[in-house]
Amino acid sequence: MVQEIVAHPLSKYLREEMMPHIWCAGCGNGIVLNCFVHALDELKADLDKLVVVSGIGCIGRTAGYTNTASFHTTHGRSIAFATGVKLANPELDVVIVSGDGDLFAIGGNHFIHAARRNIGIKVICANNFNYGMTGGQLGPTTPLEALTTTSPYGNSEHPFNLVHLAAAAGASYVARWTTLHVRRLTQSIKRLMQKEGFCFIEVVSPCPEIFGRRNKMRSGLEMMGWFRKASVVENFSDPAKADITPDRIVVGEFVDIEKMSYEKLFHEKIAQINEKTMEKMS
Amino acid sequence: MSAKRSLLTGAHFLNGDFACAEGAIAAGCRFFAGYPITPATEIAEHLSERMPEFGGIYIQMEDEIASMAAIIGASYAGLKSMTATSGPGFSLMQENIGLAVMTETPCVVVDIMRGGPSTGQPTLPGQQDVMQAKWGSHGDYEIIALAPCSVQEMFSLTVEAFNLSEIYRVPVLLLGDEIVAHMYEKVVIPPPDKLRIVNRKKPHVPSKDYQPFMPEEDFVPPMATFGEGYRFHATGLTHDEHGYPKTQSSEVQTRLVRRLCDKIRKNVDKIVKVEEILTEDADVIVVSYGIVARSALSAVRKARAVGIKAGFLRPITLWPFPEKHVAKAAAQAKAIVVPEMNCGQLVREVERAAKNTPVAFLSKLGEDPHTPAEIFEAIRRGI
Numbered sequence A: 001m002v003q004e005i006v007a008h009p010l011s012k013y014l015r016e017e018m019m020p021h022i023w024c025a026g027c028g029n030g031i032v033l034n035c036f037v038h039a040l041d042e043l044k045a046d047l048d049k050l051v052v053v054s055g056i057g058c059i060g061r062t063a064g065y066t067n068t069a070s071f072h073t074t075h076g077r078s079i080a081f082a083t084g085v086k087l088a089n090p091e092l093d094v095v096i097v098s099g100d101g102d103l104f105a106i107g108g109n110h111f112i113h114a115a116r117r118n119i120g121i122k123v124i125c126a127n128n129f130n131y132g133m134t135g136g137q138l139g140p141t142t143p144l145e146a147l148t149t150t151s152p153y154g155n156s157e158h159p160f161n162l163v164h165l166a167a168a169a170g171a172s173y174v175a176r177w178t179t180l181h182v183r184r185l186t187q188s189i190k191r192l193m194q195k196e197g198f199c200f201i202e203v204v205s206p207c208p209e210i211f212g213r214r215n216k217m218r219s220g221l222e223m224m225g226w227f228r229k230a231s232v233v234e235n236f237s238d239p240a241k242a243d244i245t246p247d248r249i250v251v252g253e254f255v256d257i258e259k260m261s262y263e264k265l266f267h268e269k270i271a272q273i274n275e276k277t278m279e280k281m282s
Numbered sequence B: 001m002s003a004k005r006s007l008l009t010g011a012h013f014l015n016g017d018f019a020c021a022e023g024a025i026a027a028g029c030r031f032f033a034g035y036p037i038t039p040a041t042e043i044a045e046h047l048s049e050r051m052p053e054f055g056g057i058y059i060q061m062e063d064e065i066a067s068m069a070a071i072i073g074a075s076y077a078g079l080k081s082m083t084a085t086s087g088p089g090f091s092l093m094q095e096n097i098g099l100a101v102m103t104e105t106p107c108v109v110v111d112i113m114r115g116g117p118s119t120g121q122p123t124l125p126g127q128q129d130v131m132q133a134k135w136g137s138h139g140d141y142e143i144i145a146l147a148p149c150s151v152q153e154m155f156s157l158t159v160e161a162f163n164l165s166e167i168y169r170v171p172v173l174l175l176g177d178e179i180v181a182h183m184y185e186k187v188v189i190p191p192p193d194k195l196r197i198v199n200r201k202k203p204h205v206p207s208k209d210y211q212p213f214m215p216e217e218d219f220v221p222p223m224a225t226f227g228e229g230y231r232f233h234a235t236g237l238t239h240d241e242h243g244y245p246k247t248q249s250s251e252v253q254t255r256l257v258r259r260l261c262d263k264i265r266k267n268v269d270k271i272v273k274v275e276e277i278l279t280e281d282a283d284v285i286v287v288s289y290g291i292v293a294r295s296a297l298s299a300v301r302k303a304r305a306v307g308i309k310a311g312f313l314r315p316i317t318l319w320p321f322p323e324k325h326v327a328k329a330a331a332q333a334k335a336i337v338v339p340e341m342n343c344g345q346l347v348r349e350v351e352r353a354a355k356n357t358p359v360a361f362l363s364k365l366g367e368d369p370h371t372p373a374e375i376f377e378a379i380r381r382g383i
Helices: A029-043 A059-067 A078-088 A100-106 A109-119 A162-167 A184-195 A218-229 A262-281 B016-027 B041-053 B064-076 B089-103 B131-136 B152-169 B178-182 B250-265 B294-304 B323-331 B348-354 B372-381
Strands: A052-056 A069-073 A093-099 A121-127 A171-180 A199-204 A231-233 A250-258 B011-015 B027-032 B057-060 B079-087 B109-114 B121-125 B144-146 B171-177 B182-191 B233-235 B274-277 B285-286 B308-315 B315-321 B336-341 B357-364
Touching: A029 A059, A029 A093, A029 A121, A029 A184, A029 B089, A052 A059, A052 A078, A059 A069, A059 A093, A059 A109, A059 B233, A078 A093, A078 A109, A078 A121, A078 A262, A078 B027, A078 B064, A093 A100, A100 A109, A100 A121, A100 A162, A109 A162, A109 B064, A109 B121, A109 B308, A121 A184, A162 A171, A162 A199, A162 A250, A171 A184, A171 B336, A184 A250, A184 B011, A184 B182, A218 A231, A218 A250, A218 B171, A218 B294, A262 B041, A262 B109, B011 B336, B016 B027, B016 B041, B016 B079, B016 B109, B016 B152, B016 B178, B016 B233, B027 B041, B027 B064, B041 B178, B057 B171, B064 B089, B064 B109, B079 B089, B079 B152, B089 B131, B089 B171, B109 B152, B121 B178, B131 B144, B131 B171, B144 B152, B152 B171, B152 B178, B152 B182, B171 B178, B274 B294, B274 B323, B285 B294, B285 B323, B285 B372, B294 B336, B294 B372, B308 B323, B323 B348, B323 B357, B336 B348, B348 B357, B357 B372
Parallel strands: A052 A069, A052 A093, A069 B233, A093 A121, A121 A199, A171 A199, A231 A250, B027 B057, B027 B079, B079 B109, B109 B171, B144 B171, B285 B308, B285 B336, B336 B357
Antiparallel strands: A171 A250, B011 B182, B109 B121, B144 B315, B274 B308
């Protein structure tokens, strides 16, 4: 019997002409993208109002893969670019999908200031503990003692705790999941898309080809095994204590607060200024 | 319409930074992102007050890298956008100026030149960023840079900078200097209907047929805006006409980079502006731009008064360099004098264009531009 070939139910969210993607076997980026488009589908998101922005790195190709208006910026500058987009047209949903090196090393300053302003940009960070695209150098989230191509004797730098950083900088919504938590991650992305203000999700993501194989986790399955063994869900626990260690990966939602967004505050101010000038005129 | 929500049509006594900010408003700029820096800060201060009156956005970013990125984002979201800075900030902006070139983003970058290198002399004038304006970002590209010599031109060339950026989808640089930025002069702001305002070409095809980087005859592709139903991709990577990365194709790289250069090079006669006074029969021509041109013109008139056939050629467009104008003037002159507030930058372009006509360079650094007397002496030595 000839089977009818039907389009993938989520293909409308993707630019099929950009496939195949560039990601390695066992990489978690595809899972992040999968959860993202599932969230869009469940939300019935208006794709014409959505702008996906990425920086540089493996996951940075996401902007090109989603069938929305999209922009692939310079290394580290996705948040600064997105700030311009969101302020210029607050009606747009502006989502950044990028990596740990891009967002927290070269782009770290933009991250903390966007969180401080509480501008309504939604940031999804795939944290794979290293610079995958350039071949596996240490980054701001590389665990102590981890082996990378630029920490051949073991990493001597303390890593960032990204959820603690985001919470301290003023984000309205902060969560961490691993690529193992696909349902929770999808629900979390839906929450992120619907909230006002600056929202952040860290997705701990396997990079077996570049990071794992130097750190005794040669396959994607072994890295997922680590996530399964070590992950503990501790919703609304203190993000300062949300460690990522070989034995313990604290995941969950850490911050979900109501706070006026920067764009709303600014545009209200514009309205007030115009009202005052109108009063003077009449 | 409120009173404040209108242009300051009429004659005013303003400083250059203020005039530049008013020029931006008049041109239709509705997004400014910047970071405080002497001697450009007053542009940001003034726009923080004026932008909201027009429903526009002022945002003070965390640095100049972010400012440049934000104006690219705002431009893609449909607003005319600008930033303003000086040397150190201009250096920080260079990578994203390259991104604006590669993604063909209309935007304006004001660089009020001060003494460099590094922190240099923040409160003193300079013309040391001329070559950085042309070559500051990596890779091959062409860009447009304008050099105002008066407060009036800080207004009018800001308007022109926006028009050129909208026509050619390229960042346009306004290279002022500390003196034109801070001095007060009479400025006449025309009524809105007397100003020539140009807006970018929009796509005339539906989203499914839109290729965001498919050029028209003028080498410039029509530009869609985020949120209007055009789901297109833009990237700093080498890309084809669809905007999709083609990082391994020599053919796409050649086609793209050549077009980015050609849209300026092949439209050079439409872009370039110069001011020429008394050059027709001149034996000695002074080529000068920015604040120094004020002294140069004075020196040329003084020379004429004592019977020396001197002429004045002022590139208003520094990039693309007005090569044809300089070559033509040089062909019939015996000598050219180039005074600059740097150690020799635009003079190299003048030498290239002047071919066999000898070029004398007059360098000056620090507080004061060349005096008319200094340039007059150089003219006299030239004959």
